[in-house]
Amino acid sequence: MGVRFGWVMVWALLFAATVASAQESPLHAIEHAEAVRSDWETITPPDEGWLAVPIPDFSNRHWRNFNGVVWYRMEWEQADPAQDTGLVIEHLNMAGAVYVNGTLLLRDASLVEPLSRMWKVPRYLSLAPPLLKAGRNTLLVRLSALDQYGPRVGRISVGEAAAAYALYERYKLLRVDLLEYTFAVDATLGVFFLTLWLMRRGEVAFGWYGLSTLLWLGYQINFIATSPWPFSRNETWASVNACFLTLFVGAYAVFVLRFCERRWPRAESAMWATIAIAVAVMLSLPEGASDPYRVKLIIATGAFGLTANVLLLSLTWRDKRLEPRLLCVAAWLYLVAGTHDLLAFRRIFFTSDDYYTDATAFVNTLCIAAVLAWRYARSLDRIEQFNVRLHNDVAAARNELAENLKHQHEIEMTHARLGERLNLVRDLHDGLGGSLLGSIAAIEHAPEKLSAPYLLKLLRGLRDELRLIVDTAIIEPAGEASALVEQLAPLRHRMSRLLEASGIACRWDLSGIDALVVTSAQTLDVLRFVQEALTNVLKHSGACEACIGLHASDAGLSIEVCDNGGGLGDTPGQGAGLRSMQMRAQRLGGRFAFSSNPGETRVAIVGALAATP
Amino acid sequence: MNESQWVEMGRSGSPETAACALAPALIVEDDTHVQARLVRVLAEIGVDAASIHRAENIAVAQRLLDTYSFALVLIDIGLPDGSGIDLIGWMHRRESTLRVTAVVVSSFATQDLILQALHAGATGYLLKEREDAELTASLRSIERGGAPIDPFVARYILRVIATPLVARAVADAILPVVADENASVPLTRREEEILHLVAQGLISREIAERLSRSTLTIEGHIKSIFRKLHVSTRTQAIYQARSLGLLPR
Numbered sequence: 001m002g003v004r005f006g007w008v009m010v011w012a013l014l015f016a017a018t019v020a021s022a023q024e025s026p027l028h029a030i031e032h033a034e035a036v037r038s039d040w041e042t043i044t045p046p047d048e049g050w051l052a053v054p055i056p057d058f059s060n061r062h063w064r065n066f067n068g069v070v071w072y073r074m075e076w077e078q079a080d081p082a083q084d085t086g087l088v089i090e091h092l093n094m095a096g097a098v099y100v101n102g103t104l105l106l107r108d109a110s111l112v113e114p115l116s117r118m119w120k121v122p123r124y125l126s127l128a129p130p131l132l133k134a135g136r137n138t139l140l141v142r143l144s145a146l147d148q149y150g151p152r153v154g155r156i157s158v159g160e161a162a163a164a165y166a167l168y169e170r171y172k173l174l175r176v177d178l179l180e181y182t183f184a185v186d187a188t189l190g191v192f193f194l195t196l197w198l199m200r201r202g203e204v205a206f207g208w209y210g211l212s213t214l215l216w217l218g219y220q221i222n223f224i225a226t227s228p229w230p231f232s233r234n235e236t237w238a239s240v241n242a243c244f245l246t247l248f249v250g251a252y253a254v255f256v257l258r259f260c261e262r263r264w265p266r267a268e269s270a271m272w273a274t275i276a277i278a279v280a281v282m283l284s285l286p287e288g289a290s291d292p293y294r295v296k297l298i299i300a301t302g303a304f305g306l307t308a309n310v311l312l313l314s315l316t317w318r319d320k321r322l323e324p325r326l327l328c329v330a331a332w333l334y335l336v337a338g339t340h341d342l343l344a345f346r347r348i349f350f351t352s353d354d355y356y357t358d359a360t361a362f363v364n365t366l367c368i369a370a371v372l373a374w375r376y377a378r379s380l381d382r383i384e385q386f387n388v389r390l391h392n393d394v395a396a397a398r399n400e401l402a403e404n405l406k407h408q409h410e411i412e413m414t415h416a417r418l419g420e421r422l423n424l425v426r427d428l429h430d431g432l433g434g435s436l437l438g439s440i441a442a443i444e445h446a447p448e449k450l451s452a453p454y455l456l457k458l459l460r461g462l463r464d465e466l467r468l469i470v471d472t473a474i475i476e477p478a479g480e481a482s483a484l485v486e487q488l489a490p491l492r493h494r495m496s497r498l499l500e501a502s503g504i505a506c507r508w509d510l511s512g513i514d515a516l517v518v519t520s521a522q523t524l525d526v527l528r529f530v531q532e533a534l535t536n537v538l539k540h541s542g543a544c545e546a547c548i549g550l551h552a553s554d555a556g557l558s559i560e561v562c563d564n565g566g567g568l569g570d571t572p573g574q575g576a577g578l579r580s581m582q583m584r585a586q587r588l589g590g591r592f593a594f595s596s597n598p599g600e601t602r603v604a605i606v607g608a609l610a611a612t613p
Numbered sequence: 614m615n616e617s618q619w620v621e622m623g624r625s626g627s628p629e630t631a632a633c634a635l636a637p638a639l640i641v642e643d644d645t646h647v648q649a650r651l652v653r654v655l656a657e658i659g660v661d662a663a664s665i666h667r668a669e670n671i672a673v674a675q676r677l678l679d680t681y682s683f684a685l686v687l688i689d690i691g692l693p694d695g696s697g698i699d700l701i702g703w704m705h706r707r708e709s710t711l712r713v714t715a716v717v718v719s720s721f722a723t724q725d726l727i728l729q730a731l732h733a734g735a736t737g738y739l740l741k742e743r744e745d746a747e748l749t750a751s752l753r754s755i756e757r758g759g760a761p762i763d764p765f766v767a768r769y770i771l772r773v774i775a776t777p778l779v780a781r782a783v784a785d786a787i788l789p790v791v792a793d794e795n796a797s798v799p800l801t802r803r804e805e806e807i808l809h810l811v812a813q814g815l816i817s818r819e820i821a822e823r824l825s826r827s828t829l830t831i832e833g834h835i836k837s838i839f840r841k842l843h844v845s846t847r848t849q850a851i852y853q854a855r856s857l858g859l860l861p862r
Binding site for chain 2: 463488489490491493494496497498500508
């Protein structure tokens, strides 16, 4: 498929190139002339030595190895001199001047070295009376000929101005405009791909393509430049130009390898070494001696370029993907055009100096640019797909994490609930259970003491214990530890109201406990201590004032309950209450203090919870 | 008293503290021991035993409320034929019983129900497991025109007013038809301050000392807070009734 398409393209181009030679009827093609040679300085043509030659004509057919001026004299019949008439010259290689009926009408900037490089440029002259005469008119062309560069007078037509101008434009399109466009596009693409490579060093094929394109421009400028600047001679220009072509083919060959994802280090090194030597030799040859070598270099380079394309075709022969196929089209074109050019260069089979590589280079460039753009877009696609995949992976990981966290949270919740239940059971067992056992023991021990008030006292004790457990369980239903000040509030409120109802004024003095966080067991011990102390005040003291103090500092928590009652007399059961409070003090890690005098009774824990932060 | 008056009252510095008669009283309670205890407590603060009526269920209570005019009704929450809260709601829907002081008698374990009762319009609540002395003190407070309060109720109200979102979450959990943020009646700064002190365990006298006000004033504030709880519920109910077309807009 790629092959067939390649041939179609080739035929289309050949057709386009040959259509220019089809002459239009309002135009008269001048096909015969007389020619004579002279040296560089001659201003008028010599009288002797004229030869009959065809037009177009390579002057070095008649005068081999001649560098100098060749004069061409032609005549044509003009029926009506008043008609708008145009004269078209396909090109003058390398430069020249044009006279009509002895009048100079056109002269290139420099007719001696550094000779103007006008070899590609078509010319158009508008002719009118009095210059134009009825009947026979004479056209004289002074051609500055350099033997090595195919000195030539191109096709010449004269006739109706509009038709002549249309022909001129067609020549110009093929010989100048197209080349300039190609040059601009190549320059852009070369810089673009080279920059791309600079940004992404991994894309070596892009880099080599950019480089080869820029080197190609160094060669292609041969078709565009109109002077040998910055060199003083066209010979130097041509040598440098040939070097660029050689370097281009080298870079192109590496591009082909990289494009096919190949690396042939030894072959590549050998190639570059060869190219370096060839270029060095080319540039070191003295003026006047370089041309034979240059011709050989161009032929060798051209052959090597064709080899590189054959290599590309063979490496991608079985590849079904689009990009190698596109590149194959380019390679076929290149192969055909290159073969033609090589032959034309040596005037074998083709005798025009129209080189196809420059014209097909445009198509070539487009193909390769399309391939590389395709590849670039595909890698962008890959990046985007990767992003999507990454995004999905991240989302999946996040979901998984969320699931895990949720699961973990559930486990933690279950543990917390279990822990709470255990706490509650422990509180019930230690507190209420302990009180119950104590009450049972007391009744068993002394059943004779079992009076209604005594029983009531035991039951109230149990109720108070239950009250505390319920209070603490409700205030902070979740978590191991809680703020003591919050847990204290229900007890404080309840005891305050009870004391008040009993006519005992109470004063609470809290300091430093706002931030105190303690475990539920510790809370219960603190609350029980306060509750027992205040119950004693309520039941036994006969006081009218009570004060409760809780102070927390670095030295720990101190709890103090005092009243102004009669103190502890011989009230039965007092001993047990004190023992119980002492036990709580021990459990809180504090020292229990008790003093009782008429008018002042005080129970306290000092330095409790000292180790608790 | 209508809603705008409540709002007006909320703005004013000191609350209305009209004394509240305790007799004749109705005790709605199915447990005879508790009945006897409540009679004893009421008698202790000077209520004539002859003016105390008893009902062991809602049906009897409604019949008695229809027949007689009571100043005070003590209502147990768990009654054989329904919830005491429904009875409070019923009372508040009737012109004749609208102004009767309804006091819930409950155990602490049903604190959610106490809050619902306050929303339904209860003036106060008594906790069964408390000492007689405490019950007496609470009833005296009601008689003076105040209302007893515990730290847990104060905490609840503070949470409800603290942030509307939390309020709604808490309210939804406790009571399906509690005030939403639009319908709630804002507390005054003084009322909020009092609630904070109650939540810390301070009693009315201590708060009064700290704020340099009388105990009665403080208790009056608490009563007005309870009313706002009820009003916010009622506002919500009216709003819903209107949106359902049960009431003229």
